[in-house]
Every structure is written in structure tokens, then in C-alpha cells.
Amino acid sequence: MTLEMQRPRPVWQIMFSTHHTDVGLLYLITSLAFLFLGGALALAIRVELFLPGSQFIADSMTFNRIFTVHGTTLIFLFILPFASAVGNYFVPIMVRYKDMAYPKLNAIAFWMIPPSGALIWLGFADFTWYATPPYSIISAPGPAADMWIFGLKILGISSVLGAINFVVTIMKCKHPDMSLGQVPLLAWSFLSSSLIILVAIPTFAAALLMLLTDRLGVSGFFNPAMGGDPIAYAHLFWFTFHPEVYVLVIPAIGMMYEIIPRFSRKPIFSYNSGVFAFVLLAIVGFSSWAHHMYATGMSFTEKTVFMVGTLAAVPASAMHVFNFLATMWNGRIRFATPMMWSVGGIALFFSAGAGGVVNAAMPLDFTTHDTYWVVGHFHLFVMGTIAFGSIGYLYYMFPYVTGRMYHEKMGQAHFVMSFIGAVLVFYTQHVLGLYGMPRRVYDYPAIPEWIAMNQIATVGAMLIGVSMVLFLANMIHSSAKGRPAGMDDPWKLGGKYYYPYQNKNPQH
Amino acid sequence: MYIGVVVALLVWVGAEAWNVERLVEHVPEDAEVIRVTGQQWFWTFEHEDGTTEVGELHVEAGKAYKFEIVSTDVIHSFNIHDYVVLMDAVPGRVNTVWFAPTEAGEHDIQCREYCGLIHYNMRATLYVEEPAA
Amino acid sequence: MRGITALLVAVLVAVPPATAMQAHAAGDEPGEYLDRRVEIWNLFFRLMVVAFTIGAIVSGTMVWQVWRFRESNPNAKPTPYEEKGEW
Numbered sequence: 048m049t050l051e052m053q054r055p056r057p058v059w060q061i062m063f064s065t066h067h068t069d070v071g072l073l074y075l076i077t078s079l080a081f082l083f084l085g086g087a088l089a090l091a092i093r094v095e096l097f098l099p100g101s102q103f104i105a106d107s108m109t110f111n112r113i114f115t116v117h118g119t120t121l122i123f124l125f126i127l128p129f130a131s132a133v134g135n136y137f138v139p140i141m142v143r144y145k146d147m148a149y150p151k152l153n154a155i156a157f158w159m160i161p162p163s164g165a166l167i168w169l170g171f172a173d174f175t176w177y178a179t180p181p182y183s184i185i186s187a188p189g190p191a192a193d194m195w196i197f198g199l200k201i202l203g204i205s206s207v208l209g210a211i212n213f214v215v216t217i218m219k220c221k222h223p224d225m226s227l228g229q230v231p232l233l234a235w236s237f238l239s240s241s242l243i244i245l246v247a248i249p250t251f252a253a254a255l256l257m258l259l260t261d262r263l264g265v266s267g268f269f270n271p272a273m274g275g276d277p278i279a280y281a282h283l284f285w286f287t288f289h290p291e292v293y294v295l296v297i298p299a300i301g302m303m304y305e306i307i308p309r310f311s312r313k314p315i316f317s318y319n320s321g322v323f324a325f326v327l328l329a330i331v332g333f334s335s336w337a338h339h340m341y342a343t344g345m346s347f348t349e350k351t352v353f354m355v356g357t358l359a360a361v362p363a364s365a366m367h368v369f370n371f372l373a374t375m376w377n378g379r380i381r382f383a384t385p386m387m388w389s390v391g392g393i394a395l396f397f398s399a400g401a402g403g404v405v406n407a408a409m410p411l412d413f414t415t416h417d418t419y420w421v422v423g424h425f426h427l428f429v430m431g432t433i434a435f436g437s438i439g440y441l442y443y444m445f446p447y448v449t450g451r452m453y454h455e456k457m458g459q460a461h462f463v464m465s466f467i468g469a470v471l472v473f474y475t476q477h478v479l480g481l482y483g484m485p486r487r488v489y490d491y492p493a494i495p496e497w498i499a500m501n502q503i504a505t506v507g508a509m510l511i512g513v514s515m516v517l518f519l520a521n522m523i524h525s526s527a528k529g530r531p532a533g534m535d536d537p538w539k540l541g542g543k544y545y546y547p548y549q550n551k552n553p554q555h
Numbered sequence: 556m557y558i559g560v561v562v563a564l565l566v567w568v569g570a571e572a573w574n575v576e577r578l579v580e581h582v583p584e585d586a587e588v589i590r591v592t593g594q595q596w597f598w599t600f601e602h603e604d605g606t607t608e609v610g611e612l613h614v615e616a617g618k619a620y621k622f623e624i625v626s627t628d629v630i631h632s633f634n635i636h637d638y639v640v641l642m643d644a645v646p647g648r649v650n651t652v653w654f655a656p657t658e659a660g661e662h663d664i665q666c667r668e669y670c671g672l673i674h675y676n677m678r679a680t681l682y683v684e685e686p687a688a
Numbered sequence: 689m690r691g692i693t694a695l696l697v698a699v700l701v702a703v704p705p706a707t708a709m710q711a712h713a714a715g716d717e718p719g720e721y722l723d724r725r726v727e728i729w730n731l732f733f734r735l736m737v738v739a740f741t742i743g744a745i746v747s748g749t750m751v752w753q754v755w756r757f758r759e760s761n762p763n764a765k766p767t768p769y770e771e772k773g774e775w
Binding site: 186344358359361410482486491 | 557558561562565569572573575576577579580628636637639640641642645647648650651663666668669670671672673675676678
């Protein structure tokens with residue numbers, strides 16, 4: 048009665064399978080592998096910044112390569128594939144269809160990820176995950192930059208194929224008895240994030256090609272020496288990647304919508320407001336991209352327009368937070384590991400959002416832009432919200448995938464250490480930014496406040512690092528030797544909630 | 556209900572920000588122009604009287620200065636954090652930002668946009684001096 | 689709730705003109721310039737006061753909820769949905 052591993056099979060049977068749970072498993076393992084790789088780079092960055100001067104990374108070029116690959120890996124090779132893993136496992140079940148709409152396309156979309164991951168890691172480019180022109184055109188060394196561009200190109204195609212698959216599965220393959228208004232919120236989150244991908248990604252795909260031809264010297268779109276404008280790249284890039292932020296965060300919110308009612312032993316407070324907020328976010332997400340560019344010499348009018356657009360995205364997020372709190376209200380909450388991660392994720396999501404509102408105020412850009420404030424701010428989203436939601440969901444799906452239970456105490460220790468670590472790292476980085484430390488620096492002057500705060504952040508990062516080792520040990524050990532889970536109700540919560548392994552939701 | 560509160564707060568944030576931005580963007584008429592050039596990996600400052608400084612900038616307290624910021628290679632970002640001055644140096648564009656130092660002192664100037672190998676050490680010093688007379 | 693909204697609207701109407709007048713007074717004197725540090729950091733601190741107030745309310749609510757509605761709380765009782773056996 049499990050989702051996966053019904054019986055031991057040779058690895059190649061899973062690898063060449065097109066069944067949605069097999070592809071989901073491939074996505075899952077790949078994304079976790081990249082989580083640990085990218086996380087290791089984060090620790091390297093933090094150790095290097097523990098003290099001013101050079102610690103163990105020999106030169107700034109290596110450091111620049113490390114933070115570039117760190118960002119690229121965790122966004123494109125951990126967060127996105129992890130969401131696809133969850134979507135592959137659960138979306139077909141939630142819409143009561145036997146598989147994804149296009150199983151082969153699904154497998155193709157997955158198999159584009161390992162080669163692009165290899166391109167990014169073997170190249171190890173140094174021009175930041177934003178591939179900043181004209182640096183990336185005239186200064187970035189050798190094949191690394193081109194490999195990064197090709198890697199991202201392939202990942203973009205993979206995302207678009209995956210998004211098409213999710214949209215068709217949900218819109219066209221859902222059970223005829225089900226209306227769209229009965230599709231669970233997790234599936235809704237995939238629908239809205241997939242629609243964002245379909246609208247947003249082509250812009251970046253075009254920008255990448257233009258960047259490549261600029262590098263080859265046959266065009267000058269973003270190269271001022273040839274009459275181009277690097278700010279045009281900024282617009283194209285952020286038109287894709289500000290909405291992309293919502294692509295990353297919406298599935299994580301959807302995962303919390305599965306976990307929180309389950310462990311609160313109550314239905315979701317308001318299904319409709321959840322759907323409304325997803326759709327609203329998918330639309331207004333496109334109105335805020337240029338708030339990344341206040342300091343590039345935009346006019347007052349442009350800044351005002353994009354500040355309003357940025358603030359417009361806030362009510363939708365507030366609706367999610369309110370919905371979660373109202374769902375927990377009057378519940379009888381079991382704080383098992385998945386619930387802890389979700390609640391911690393909501394707390395960090397709220398603080399990230401509050402920091403974002405403050406940051407949207409355009410004059411504050413003079414104090415915070417490109418400082419560690421920004422680093423702290425977006426890490427509260429990508430780590431505090433998205434990774435927390437995802438890891439919580441991984442614990443949640445663990446028994447359904449493996450048929451075994453993870454080690455509960457270790458899972459809770461993992462959460463506590465990661466939560467404390469995240470607060471230490473990312474809250475401190477906000478303050479560090481207010482003190483003026485620029486991001487993406489290999490070394491910094493020996494200002495006592497900067498040193499102290501960098502050290503706090505490094506200690507926090509180490510705490511997260513240790514907890515991730517626990518996590519890895521827990522996952523590996525429990526999937527092989529864990530106590531068999533009671534598949535009807537692994538957490539003994541009671542009730543007739545439908546279980547993810549059931550092909551049919553009794554309530555629908 | 557609660558969304559009303561959220562929206563009211565957001566409107567307040569937007570209005571406050573709009574107002575402050577309007578005030579700080581208004582450049583005084585008599586501001587002296589300093590041309591700032593960013594290049595990998597140092598800053599050059601050119602005063603109105605033609606004197607040029609590299610890596611350090613001398614200004615007088617009590618005067619207003621308008622920076623015209625340009626770059627000759629990649630994007631940099633001119634930043635005097637103590638005076639909340641920040642503006643990108645974008646090749647092919649002239650961006651402006653102004654400030655009026657109030658008292659004598661020394662402040663760090665740094666690059667806040669990633670610009671390559673020695674981005675971390677693309678620094679200069681601002682010397683604010685007492686008015687000459 | 690309506691009271692809070694009214695209060696916010698009142699603040700909204702009152703605050704920007706007040707700051708605008710002060711700043712203009714400073715800018716009109718020859719040789720007197722607006723201090724951007726003051727304007728920007730004051731804005732920051734105003735926003736921070738509000739952010740930390742809201743933050744205290746929301747995170748306080750969350751902490752209280754987590755403490756009150758955990759199943760090991762002596763006052764915990766099954767939810768109505770549990771009794772019906774469906775949620």
C-alpha cells in the first residue's frame with residue numbers, strides 16, 4: 048500500500064520508468080543530493096567569512112565561483128526539482144488520474160536536470176546567479192560561463208515541460224466527478240506556479256540566448272561597448288525571476304496546506320481564500336520585478352509604480368498566514384516533525400514578508416540594497432519558508448514513500464537546530480546589512496560589529512550543517528531499517544482524512 | 556476585515572516611502588558636481604575645478620554635492636554607507652545622487668555591486684573637511 | 689477592527705504632510721540642506737516600530753496557539769471534526 052518501492056527492483060527499472068511515482072522518486076533523490084552539495088558550499092562561504100582575511104579559500108575567484116554555484120544549485124537544482132518530486136507523487140493522486148498527463152514528457156523533463164547540474168558544477172562559473180552583464184560578457188572567464196548558460200537553458204526547458212504537464216494533468220485529466228473547486232490546495236499550488244512558469248520563463252530563455260551571442264561577440268544587446276544596455280538584461284531577468292520567487296514559494300505553501308490541517312485535526316479554515324491567494328499571487332507577482340533595480344538609476348515614477356506593485360503582493364501572502372493560524376485555532380495539534388517544520392516555516396515566512404514590506408519602501412534601498420540585509424531577507428524565504436516547508440513535507444511523505452517511519456526524535460532535533468540556526472544566520476544578516484556590509488564579498492575590513500555578526504551567522508550556519516547531517520543519517524537509516532509505518536495512519540492521528548497513497552480521496 | 560488592516564498598513568508604507576523618496580531625490584540647485592568613475596577595481600573622482608583624485612575624495616562640510624556616476628567597464632555601485640549614498644555605476648549611463656556632509660570626518664566608500672575579482676576591496680575614503688573659510 | 693483601520697487612515701493622512709512641511713522648511717534656507725541620513729533612517733525607524741508591533745502580535749499569537757492547542761495541553765479537547773470522524 049505504499050506509493051513507491053512496492054517491491055525491490057533493480058535501479059535501472061526505476062530510472063527508465065515513466066510512472067509518476069518513479070519519476071517523483073528520481074526528482075526527490077536528485078534534489079536532495081543537490082541540497083547537500085549546495086549546502087556544503089554555503090558552509091564554505093560562512094567559514095571563509097568567520098574572520099576578515101583569507102581563511103581557507105585561497106582566492107576571491109574561487110569564493111565568487113562558490114557563491115554563484117551555491118545560489119544556482121539550491122534554487123534550480125534543489126527547490127524546483129523538489130517541488131516537482133512532490134507534484135509528481137501527489138498531483139495525479141489528488142486529481143484522481145492514473146499518472147501525469149504525459150508520462151514520457153515527464154521523464155524527459157527530469158532527465159534534463161542531471162546534465163544541466165553537471166554543466167553548472169563542472170563549469171563552476173563566477174558571475175553570480177544573476178549572470179550580471181556586462182561582467183558576464185566581457186570579464187567572466189572561459190567555458191564556465193557558457194556552461195552555466197547552457198545548463199540554465201536546459202533547466203528552463205525542463206521547467207516549461209514540467210509546467211505544461213502539471214497544467215494539463217490538473218485541468219484536463221482530473222476525474223470528471225471533480226470540479227476545479229474540489230482539487231486539493233496542494234494541486235492548486237502546482238497549477239498556479241506552473242502557469243507562472245509558462246508566462247515567465249520564455250523571457251529569461253530569450254535573455255540567456257542574447258547573453259550567449261553577446262559573449263560570442265556577434266551581438267551587443269547587453270554590452271555597452273557595442274551600444275547595448277545591461278539594464279535591459281536586468282529587466283528581462285527580473286521579469287522572469289521575480290515571479291519565479293512565487294514559483295518557488297507557492298508549492299511550499301501548498302505543502303503546508305496539506306500538513307497543517309492534518310496535524311491540527313481540522314479542515315482548512317478557508318479553502319477558497321487559499322485558492323484565491325494562489326491565483327492572486329500568480330497575477331500580481333508580475334507587477335513587482337523592477338524593485339530589484341531601484342539603484343540602477345530608475346526614475347521616481349518607475350520606482351513608485353514598482354513599489355506599489357510590490358506591496359500589492361503582500362495581501363495574498365497575509366491571507367495564507369491568516370489561513371494557517373485560523374486552521375490551527377481550536378485544533379488539537381500533534382507536533383510531530385512535519386508539523387514543527389510547517390509552523391516554523393510560517394513564522395519565518397511572516398518575518399521574511401514583514402522585512403520585505405519594509406524593504407519595498409524605496410528610500411530604504413539606499414541602506415539595504417546589495418547588502419547582507421538582502422541576503423538575510425531572501426534566505427528567510429528560500430531557506431526559512433521554502434526549504435522548511437519542503438523538508439517538513441519530506442518527513443510527511445517519508446512513510447508513504449518508503450513504508451517505514453523516520454526517527455521522530457532525530458527529526459525533531461533536526462528542526463530545532465535548523466530553526467535556531469536559521470534565526471541566528473538570517474536575522475543577524477539583516478542587521479549586518481544595516482551596518483553596510485556588501486554581499487558577495489570574499490573579505491571585509493576588520494570592523495568589530497561586522498566581525499561579531501559574521502561570527503554569529505557562521506555559528507548558526509554550522510548548527511544547520513550539523514542538523515543536516517542528522518537529517519541525512521535519519522533518512523538513509525530509516526529508509527532501510529526504520530520501524531515499519533502503520534500505513535493507514537503513520538502518526539496515529541485518527542480520523543478519516545484521506546491518505547496520499549489512496550488513489551481516491553473519500554471526500555471527493 | 557484583517558485584509559483591510561493589511562491594506563491600510565501597506566498604503567501607509569507606500570505613502571511614507573513615496574514622500575521620503577521625493578524629498579531625498581530633490582537635488583539642491585547649488586550642488587557642486589563631482590564626477591565619479593568606477594572601474595575594475597577603483598574609484599576616480601573629478602571635481603568641478605578639474606582636480607582629480609583616485610581612491611580618496613575630499614569634500615567640505617556644509618556644502619551640497621551631486622555625484623554623476625559612470626563606469627568604464629562593468630556595473631559597480633557607488634556607496635557611502637555612513638551618508639546613505641548609493642547609486643549604481645552603469646556603463647553607458649550617467650546616474651546621479653546627491654548628499655550634503657554635515658561635519659568633518661572620514662568615511663568608507665565601497666562598491667556594493669558585484670564586479671569581479673577584487674570587488675571586495677574596491678574601496679575608497681571620503682574625507683569631509685571643515686569649510687575653508 | 690474598524691477602530692484600528694480608522695486610526696491608520698488618520699495616521700496616513702496626518703503624517704506625510706507633517707514631514708513634508710518640516711523638510712521644506714529646512715530646504716528653503718540658503719546653505720541649509722536636507723540631511724538624507726535623517727530622512728531615510730527616520731523612515732526606517734518608523735517602519736520598524738510598526739513592523740515590530742505587528743510582528744509581536746502575530747508571533748505572540750503563534751506562540752500562544754502552539755502552547756494552547758498542542759494535544760498535550762491539559763485543556764486540549766477533541767475538535768468537533770474529530771468527533772464526527774472526518775476532517
